[in-house]
Amino acid sequence: MDTPQFKQLRQSLGFDEVSIVPGNITIDPEQTEIGLNIGGIKLQIPFIAAAMDGVTDVRFAVEMSKAGGLAVLNLEGVQVKYENPDEILAELVHAEPEIVNTLMQKIYSAPLKEYLVGKRIQEIKRAGAIVAASATPASARYLSKLAVEAGADIFVVQSTVTSAHHKSNYREELKIKDLCRSLPVPVMVGNCVSYQACLELLETGASGILVGVGPGAACTSRTVLGIGVPQITATMDCAAARENYRQKTGKYIPIITDGGFRNSGDICKAIAAGADGVMLGSIFAQAEEAPGRGYHWGMATPHPSLPRGTRVKVGTLASLRQILFGPSNRSDGTLNLVGALRTCMGLCGVRTIQELQKAEMVIAPSITVEGKHWQLMK
Amino acid sequence: MDTPQFKQLRQSLGFDEVSIVPGNITIDPEQTEIGLNIGGIKLQIPFIAAAMDGVTDVRFAVEMSKAGGLAVLNLEGVQVKYENPDEILAELVHAEPEIVNTLMQKIYSAPLKEYLVGKRIQEIKRAGAIVAASATPASARYLSKLAVEAGADIFVVQSTVTSAHHKSNYREELKIKDLCRSLPVPVMVGNCVSYQACLELLETGASGILVGVGPGAACTSRTVLGIGVPQITATMDCAAARENYRQKTGKYIPIITDGGFRNSGDICKAIAAGADGVMLGSIFAQAEEAPGRGYHWGMATPHPSLPRGTRVKVGTLASLRQILFGPSNRSDGTLNLVGALRTCMGLCGVRTIQELQKAEMVIAPSITVEGKHWQLMK
């Protein structure tokens, strides 16, 4: 029993393991405030559509902005590699499952067309929408310049794991700090999952931090790389870093939980765990406006030698507006995300996102076989 | 390891995670006492049928009262919206699954017919039964007056989460305290799940507290709103509040665990966790007398913009009497609830509900895939 310990492991928690405890007082959902401020740019709702090719294209970005949220255009995907991305997307969507990973590797090996970066951004801009665009650290310096010149309002540096200090012998190292200082627009950075990594990203001057690495239990980052932290723990740890940074600097930088969401309940839980907003992929891929036509895949899926993830059929459910604002005629938490969040806040008796972050949560047994059985009986 | 903690989460427990330890002495089941006292109204058995339209109508309320228990009539459902609710229920029950949620939203959007409130209550009353009727907080003042005038013996204020202090800009706020003081009959209030919320409801002068929010692991409150506390923990926390209130005031107010029950074992566990009685929905929906004809749905299911729950087929099993008193020819805990409770008490060597509340319980692994497999092999 008194065996020397090689290392200690903390328990971590995902969406399925936790639940929110309602409050001692309750309020009307209509009295709640759910805005999100990213470096001075104010969103009315704390929902951001992911920089994934099945989710965000020009049209979707415009609709999302009109609805009060934000969508991030991926500057390394089909939108900037192909003049007519819809053709390519149709090919991807109709491909047989056996060949889809190989086809995806081929499609994404096409080079970026520089002029398309500006073109896409301007199309969104002209429609009066807020423009957010993303790149991986390796291309961030080059693409951020193009994006900002074209009128991007927010720039996002995103990869599976982005650290403030990447060491490389092969390419010029990106200093996130320099990028944040040199760009005239707010920069969001991610993803990270730990207290220390988040704190170091906050210290670069970023205006928002994306949180989430291999969040889902079924996520292939865990299967392929062994890496991942369930989202509730990742969010709580990064929220702790945000509080530390606020105490030291007086600056409140939002934490955006990204990945693994399946329903509005998960969204409420992420915010109760400390998030200021959420980035959604598969949930928005279910919108009629989504370019993936009911299919969804991550940006690590087309990796040439080590793909992580695959094309997922999510189906098409409703318009983006109905997904966000309802009305819902389903009870699975996929429609009326805003109404669900406001109702949750009402039952917790809180008026703001920051108050919901203080709600009590419990570790609750995840869905059991028995529970599943009962549900199926329905 | 010494990462600052954003928040601490307690472990919570549901029916599947716990089990009762038998006693050091045993007694005969026939020697047990299982009555329940709600504000002076004494029930012989601690079973209350839920205020759900698939469970309680006039006939069911009469049968339940004759059997020694209680059924609560929902004053915002089909019984008071339609002169002939059976027709409406038949329509609901025969609707195709794809359209049932939408149909339910339509059916429940019909206005209440004031004269039906009195009529239904008097029909129950005339049969010599104890009458309990329920409303949501928003309509409680108005409907409680009608109900009491018509002869209701117990009034129930119930919603997903009811707090002693609801804040609203849009409607006149209901003060539960004022309602309890002004009504000449005992008032039961719920639902709540936490120590503090329960304590505040006890301090309003309520004669019974309903406990349970999003109890089942499969419950859609958790999926849609992220909210819920498993029933064993909810019951233990509210029982602690009851004890505190008793110490301060000398008054013993019963705690009624409501929701998530699947069998008599769950009922025994709820009482061993501290409950004085249980409110049952789907179990009673399986009675031949239940108006839902083998179907069951919650009162949040027809919500116009954010439905939570759906129509569930539970089937018809036996008469209410056989469900309550047996004999049983099944081994799944769905028949002879009273016999099972008394047998449990006998094996624990306890004579009263209050003694069963002190029985030892253990956290026991929930039903595993392996266990399930073995069971199916049978």
Added chain:
Amino acid sequence: MDTPQFKQLRQSLGFDEVSIVPGNITIDPEQTEIGLNIGGIKLQIPFIAAAMDGVTDVRFAVEMSKAGGLAVLNLEGVQVKYENPDEILAELVHAEPEIVNTLMQKIYSAPLKEYLVGKRIQEIKRAGAIVAASATPASARYLSKLAVEAGADIFVVQSTVTSAHHKSNYREELKIKDLCRSLPVPVMVGNCVSYQACLELLETGASGILVGVGPGAACTSRTVLGIGVPQITATMDCAAARENYRQKTGKYIPIITDGGFRNSGDICKAIAAGADGVMLGSIFAQAEEAPGRGYHWGMATPHPSLPRGTRVKVGTLASLRQILFGPSNRSDGTLNLVGALRTCMGLCGVRTIQELQKAEMVIAPSITVEGKHWQLMK
């Protein structure tokens, strides 16, 4: 967080949650000793066949004794209610699933034929076997007299939960202490699961204690009554009572874990948790000699008003000898129980059952969906 606690729950463990750690030394399986001593009667192997009608009849009891173990004849089942029990068993075994519980209730409502008690016991005795016979506490005084007169070597008092002190207004109370003192043969008593209940049974002068109430996660005692303690915890707690009793009195009384076993691994785990022997039902019901012809049911299954359990098809696997001693051509732990136990002891480097009780165990994740999937792929 500092909510007052209504009660504290300990974590309990079943077979699926634990595993044995092999030793720092290893020995040859042939060097192990696995005898079991019940009140002076020495068994060569620590395996006892349960007093269940699908397992033990005259022939099975004889075979089991010849193999070095023991089988217990149920003095309240078909063997003593019917002159020709094989006909009755055939009827039970061939009944359709829908009517089997009702048929069983009818068959078991037949009265006991007193002369059959003596006849069955003498049949076993004449074959040179050790005779063990069982009754419930309510009939123990009467039946023990008959059994001992007929030549029984061991008497077993057994019910779902048997306490040293049963309180009853309706029937004369059985004092286990008096029974143990008055009978000229060793008495085994059970079942119990907790430290205190076991200690009180030990103090009655019993020669063996049966441990196990609602052990399996799928067990219907938990579903119907909410009662049960997983077998590893039950065994450890009762073993602690045995140690306490030994320290106080110098007497070593064996603890027999009864119920929930599916394979030889479970048997090894029970002994490593502190058991001196095991009582097996479904595993022996798979023997060619078992009267249940591949079917199995518990003694609470035919309960007239609250049946717990049902007829289970276990199939017929091999002869009792092959189940006990192999050779095995299967890898699921259902054949060669003795070989498996000895091999386990060899890998743990222990020579006796009492040394195996001291082996290190760990809490190990139970079989996951993933594990199951992999296994099925095989």
Added chain:
Amino acid sequence: MDTPQFKQLRQSLGFDEVSIVPGNITIDPEQTEIGLNIGGIKLQIPFIAAAMDGVTDVRFAVEMSKAGGLAVLNLEGVQVKYENPDEILAELVHAEPEIVNTLMQKIYSAPLKEYLVGKRIQEIKRAGAIVAASATPASARYLSKLAVEAGADIFVVQSTVTSAHHKSNYREELKIKDLCRSLPVPVMVGNCVSYQACLELLETGASGILVGVGPGAACTSRTVLGIGVPQITATMDCAAARENYRQKTGKYIPIITDGGFRNSGDICKAIAAGADGVMLGSIFAQAEEAPGRGYHWGMATPHPSLPRGTRVKVGTLASLRQILFGPSNRSDGTLNLVGALRTCMGLCGVRTIQELQKAEMVIAPSITVEGKHWQLMK
């Protein structure tokens, strides 16, 4: 609550229960070092193919060595019992499932042909590969002599559980210490799982320790013998022994985690838990070069009286080179093991295996039914 404790059980962890936390810095995968040193013999990659007949034959050993790893030839299997093992393997692979265990028992009961030991080793040697060969403790003295004479570079003593001190009345006891001292080549020994057992094996002078007993939750050692420790805990405990031994002696002896791996994520986790290398069975059985032609079985499977394990169909996936080095067109962690390990190290910001051993890990919920469901929907 203050019940005396019979024994204490530690929580143990397997691959499914843990996950690696990415680092605060990141580096390029190309900058990582993943070599493994076994008693002076340096491997470029820390992957060893198991001494199983479905995995390692002459051809596979040669390919594995060329790829920078090592394969261990089993000196008690079909390669040394049959002049033409391919015929035998074909028979095994084509046998019907019902008879395969019995056939396997028959095939493996054939006697060893002494001249084949030398022949197989020389065939590998002549191809310029590093030769590793294994035997169980009972035959280790005899077979190690033959193997070393034929040119083996590494000798492996391996059984389900091997201890430094085996006690036997029936055969001459093998002293591992003497063997290590007398053989002119490095000796690897295993398997073990606990701190103390590993420490004692280290003290014999072994050049590598194999870690893993009954690792998988579905593993039949747990089902048949009740024995097993999940691999993360086993690896951590043995790594603690390695550190202790290093502190006392200055010698760094590698720990090789053996068994239960399903994908590259598991491999990364084992190393993050403290392993220096991994021994793989079923993953390499999926190689086109594997003699098992898509089938796999353990060395305890053909045990004459107590088989543990069975023939598993794993399928044929790709060439050994592609399994090791990619490119991958799958996202399930079965291809590009080296790329996955290097990428994991890059995301953890570590350059060496020893640094990865210090990476933070968390206990993360294992794959739930819900997660599985979502995955299947894909």
